[in-house]
Amino acid sequence: MIYLDYQATTPLAPEVAAAMRPWFEEKFANPHSPSTWGREAAAAIEVARGRVEQAIGLAGGRFAFTSGATEAINWAIKGTFEDSLRRKLVTISTEHAAVLDTAEWLEKQDIEVVRLKVGADGLIDLDEALAHIDDKTALVAAMLVNNEIGVMQPVARLAQAAREAGALMLCDAVQGFGRLAIPDGPDLVAVSAHKIHGPKGVGGLWMRSGTEPASQIHGGGQELGMRSGTLSPSLCVGLGEAARLAAERRDADAAHVEKLSQLALATLGQGWTVNGSLTDRYRGNLNVRREGLDGARLISDLRNIAFSLGSACASGSGRPSHVLRAIGLNDRAARSSVRLGFGRYTGEDELVSACRRINEAAIEQAHLPA
């Protein structure tokens, strides 16, 4: 199996698995218990928290663990509106479902939602965005790297505009965290462990000091009373170790990914078009289309290569991706697109071999009866 679906999830780093194991097995204490064992687990969680904060790299804030980025985003958005008299959210039409579905829920509570359009390059028009961010706006929510097409929005500029308007800025940094520097400016940053070679089921929300959205999960008062529920030392330690490794290896991983991206494009060869900006992008995400291709069929024909149509959610629904539609592709062009995602553990040879097979299968498909 050649794994080219790094945006859906990433393989667990061996260092992370090793760091997590004792907390599943002999060190099973409840980290909120006052026993010696409990305190040891709590201390390990605090070390992990420090590592995540360091990898996020923004000063003057604090990180709280959650079950993943979806929960962190729900918390940030719903909690901000619960605390604010302002009634407007400005976001982008190509955000992840965690943001867009929460925005839809807000609309039912009579909150105005502006979904900024994007151009064929997948990027917003900054002037249009600035015109919408005003004194009615409580929150601007924008992702750092798009999960489907890899393009990078101008997060720092949006954060500045939000601040000038007295609003807060949430950055869904899931696909950029640990891979790129998070630009300074956001007040709230959501991250997830399983996109950076950590375990599934853990992530969290970084909050600038003084910006603590209202709690959405009530109970035992863990995480400074902001997010209740017994923390899993194993998952938290796993995220901490994944963040530490990502920070340590960021430049080496970025250089590797850049090389892989060039190799993939050169191997696919002619007839393929990259969806979204060629310049403002994370290189480990290559969403490509080919005239007449049936992407779903290609994926089922090439069972030994794991790749996808776009987001895992869009793939399941059978509906064309909202991101590809937003960049102006019609149904046919959207269905002829596939996403190749690679990273730290992808070998050059396996990538070349996979791209060759993808290209050959696509050419073969063009000659088959529909």
Ligand SMILES: Cc1ncc(COP(=O)(O)O)c(C=O)c1O
């Ligand atoms: C951009 C983006 N935001 C949010 C999420 C949700 O993260 P999690 O799986 O931790 O809930 C994902 C993962 O699919 C993502 O790619």
